[in-house]
Amino acid sequence: MRASNLKGYQIPGHAERLIANLFADDTTVFLNADDDFNILQQILDKWCIASKAKFNIAETEIIPIGSSTYRAKVIQTRKTQDDKQPLPEWLHIAVEGEAVRILGAWFGNNISEASVWEPTLEKIDTSLDCWNKSSPTMEGRRHIVQMVIGGMTQFLTQVQGMPEQIEKKVKKRIWNFVWAEKEKSPVNKETVHGPIEDGRRAVLDIEARKKAIDIMWMRSYLTFGEDRPLWAKVADALFALHSPRNVTEENVDKRIKLNPILQTWKTLPKRSTNTAAIDDLQRIIKTIKDFKIRQEGLAYSREILREMPIWLHGHANARICLLNRSAASKCLKKENHHNLRTVGQAEDLAAHLQEEEHEADSLCQCQQCIWISTTYQCLNPHACMTRAKALLDTLPPKWDPRQTQPEDHEPLHAPTSEEKDITVFDTRITVRGTLTDTFRIFTEGEDNESISVIPPYQGPAQEPTVIATDGSCIENGRETARVGAGIYFGNHDLRNKSMRLPKNMFKRITKATNRIKQSPLEQSNQTGEVVAAREAIELAPRDAILRYRHDFER
Ligand SMILES: [Zn+2]
Ligand SMILES: [Zn+2]
Ligand SMILES: [Zn+2]
Numbered sequence: 001m002r003a004s005n006l007k008g009y010q011i012p013g014h015a016e017r018l019i020a021n022l023f024a025d026d027t028t029v030f031l032n033a034d035d036d037f038n039i040l041q042q043i044l045d046k047w048c049i050a051s052k053a054k055f056n057i058a059e060t061e062i063i064p065i066g067s068s069t070y071r072a073k074v075i076q077t078r079k080t081q082d083d084k085q086p087l088p089e090w091l092h093i094a095v096e097g098e099a100v101r102i103l104g105a106w107f108g109n110n111i112s113e114a115s116v117w118e119p120t121l122e123k124i125d126t127s128l129d130c131w132n133k134s135s136p137t138m139e140g141r142r143h144i145v146q147m148v149i150g151g152m153t154q155f156l157t158q159v160q161g162m163p164e165q166i167e168k169k170v171k172k173r174i175w176n177f178v179w180a181e182k183e184k185s186p187v188n189k190e191t192v193h194g195p196i197e198d199g200r201r202a203v204l205d206i207e208a209r210k211k212a213i214d215i216m217w218m219r220s221y222l223t224f225g226e227d228r229p230l231w232a233k234v235a236d237a238l239f240a241l242h243s244p245r246n247v248t249e250e251n252v253d254k255r256i257k258l259n260p261i262l263q264t265w266k267t268l269p270k271r272s273t274n275t276a277a278i279d280d281l282q283r284i285i286k287t288i289k290d291f292k293i294r295q296e297g298l299a300y301s302r303e304i305l306r307e308m309p310i311w312l313h314g315h316a317n318a319r320i321c322l323l324n325r326s327a328a329s330k331c332l333k334k335e336n337h338h339n340l341r342t343v344g345q346a347e348d349l350a351a352h353l354q355e356e357e358h359e360a361d362s363l364c365q366c367q368q369c370i371w372i373s374t375t376y377q378c379l380n381p382h383a384c385m386t387r388a389k390a391l392l393d394t395l396p397p398k399w400d401p402r403q404t405q406p407e408d409h410e411p412l413h414a415p416t417s418e419e420k421d422i423t424v425f426d427t428r429i430t431v432r433g434t435l436t437d438t439f440r441i442f443t444e445g446e447d448n449e450s451i452s453v454i455p456p457y458q459g460p461a462q463e464p465t466v467i468a469t470d471g472s473c474i475e476n477g478r479e480t481a482r483v484g485a486g487i488y489f490g491n492h493d494l495r496n497k498s499m500r501l502p503k504n505m506f507k508r509i510t511k512a513t514n515r516i517k518q519s520p521l522e523q524s525n526q527t528g529e530v531v532a533a534r535e536a537i538e539l540a541p542r543d544a545i546l547r548y549r550h551d552f553e554r
Pocket of ligand 2: 328331332337338376377378379380381384
């Protein structure tokens, strides 16, 4: 099929056209309006003979894709275009609101997500009724909820999302089933859903599971580079189509809108008869906002910095928005010219300005200028290079690959120790990998956009400072647990320290408002260990090579 001349769909940012998805016993084919259905049929016939498989014609369904007027026309005429043959009679074309099942999920135009859930709710009710007859105990009811409701809703929540009204219905069923025998539920909600280790009942928490699923989807959406999933590229293309109605946004060239998280452009997906996947798009935006997902790090590798989109770069000075429209910018943006999209490309282009033989002139005939003008059909290489440099100049040092970065002074690998029970403190602060690795969840306050490049230690060779640290906890795992941390530099060393961890942590949320956030500090061995290690760093001399011991007797 991929070798055929069927057009399929072009997804922005994806080299290969989308034509077919084959998975298990389902095949989904994406045809362009120009494509001839007969060609597809010939391919399928050939494939069936070759593989001795049989296509279940009765189960083949067509979902028209396009504007609502176009869809209505396809349904009415059975033609994808006026000059095309009508689609064969035996093919069912799904009408508006009709859901088609593909690999367990439901697809269609304007299908109601609630109706998709109805069969699942019915199945749950039948099953719970049946279990009720055996008069299970409280503990039994908890397991049944997990198995029946948890099991039956997990997959659909993952692939379809659970609409609010369904969530309410499911929650009600859980509540009623768990408290079936009692008139009034005597325990508050917290107690019912808390983890079992806390001595609570750990009944399936639909809301929490929904959030966990949303976060897993975000991991997929925020995967960049070669592994970027196709659905995320489709989502980005749809985001770019949903500009808020204002001049600034509508004037931005759609070609440079690559991703609304990495760049500063706005998107506002609104429901209409011509839009698709609105619930999913809105959920992405909401999840990112609710869980405060953003790029955060002390420093990034040059590889990561170069991967960022250059246009409307999310961390650039606001004046970058004014650099989209000159003749040079147009030349840089055009696909068949420079096709400039990333910081790396801009850096490479701007670097030619430094070359000795280059003259700051549109008529420069240096080797590079000639190469650029022929390769990119560029009329004024000098102007384009200058514009690339102007774009880079809007980046703060932390995001500018031309600047010295902490990476430049860091070893490539983490320090290791031959001795068992010794960990050498890894002083590297650079986030490495791809853009995927720059995202953090549950972030707080403002991100620090400045960098501090710490030059390598130049002083006399020094003995490593060995520090023993440990955390310990009494009554670990219980409500009454208390934890302590200990730091030991050596006999009679004044820096030796032991401390008891407070029950709560206090943290200033923003510099501006001075608001303080109080959050409980988990009382466990692990928090003790972490606090001890952190405290040790603060106590040790700044340039010390730190080695941690953790082999001593308790
Ligand atoms: Zn030149
Ligand atoms: Zn150019
Ligand atoms: Zn320990």
